[in-house]
Amino acid sequence: MVMPDYIKKSLTIDCKAVTDYIIERLREYLEFSRKDGGIVGVSGGIDSAVTATLLAKATDNFFILLMPSSSTPKVDLEDSFMIVKMLKAENKYKLINIDEIVKLFGDNVETNDKLILGNIKARTRMILLYAYAQKLNYLVVGTGDKSELLLGYFTKYGDGGVDVLPIGDLYKTQVRMLGKCLGLPERIVTKPSSPALWEGQTAEGELGIDYETIDSILYLRFDEMRSENEISEMLGLPLDVIKRVDRLVKTSQHKRLPPEIFRLSGRAINSDWRFPRRWA
Secondary structure, X not given: OOOOHHHHHHHOOOHHHHHHHHHHHHHHHXXXXXXXXXXXXXXXXXXXXXXXXXXXXXXXXXXXXXXXXXXXXXXXXXXXXXXXXXXXXXXXXXXXXXXXXXXXXXXXXXXXXXXXXXXXXXXXXXXXXXXXXXXXXXXXXXXXXXXXXXXXXXXXXXXXXXOEOOOOOOOHHHHHHHHHHOOOOHHHHOOOOOOOOOOOOOHHHHHOOOHHHHHHHHHHHHXXXXXXXXXXXXXXXXXXXXXXHHHHHHHOHHHHOOOOOOOOOOOOOOHHHOOOOOXX
């Protein structure tokens, strides 16, 4: 589906304003967290490329991890190195092949299930990011966008296990706009999104819907709060497609929340504790 002009206009961003805001917020978050910099995992996709570029603009103290596996397409690794070179980060990155680590987990869990092993890959990358972050006194900067976060299209305590999500309020189509404005290579900007947790996996293939359609539905449903029937009529899509997207958002709510704390006092550690504080 081609995104309707009305929605395309609504989702068009002021690239300079968005870039400046995210850079300033990243600097502020690092300062309040009392961290020296940030670390990001770069996969060769648009989200991590944009996030790494913004982080590099926010601070000189950044580090990049490339963590390919046997299911990582060759082009993704090539594009990851392209981003490293573009950001002049030749002395600020580390390449770690995670196959051996994942195999060790898989052997101990006694499974060949591709979904379980795929999630182990994502969680292995999280562990490595946090190990390096602790070593450097850096924050783990996440790469999830609004489309993926709403759909729950990420691994809980995997790529969802991060300290801050700079592009988490930008839909996938908006991230692509921003990537173009930031001067990222065209082949990265237009590349089909994929976590590459197993060979041949693509986000749109797994979801069964292209991102222009997904973002149109998500925008109308959760930004404009329109009903499923109204969205179906506006976009000319079957109602079951709208319901499927809506169901993905609702059933993945647990992924977007911290673990529930059962309140037994007057002030449990909930949402008012989320932003880092200056204690002294």
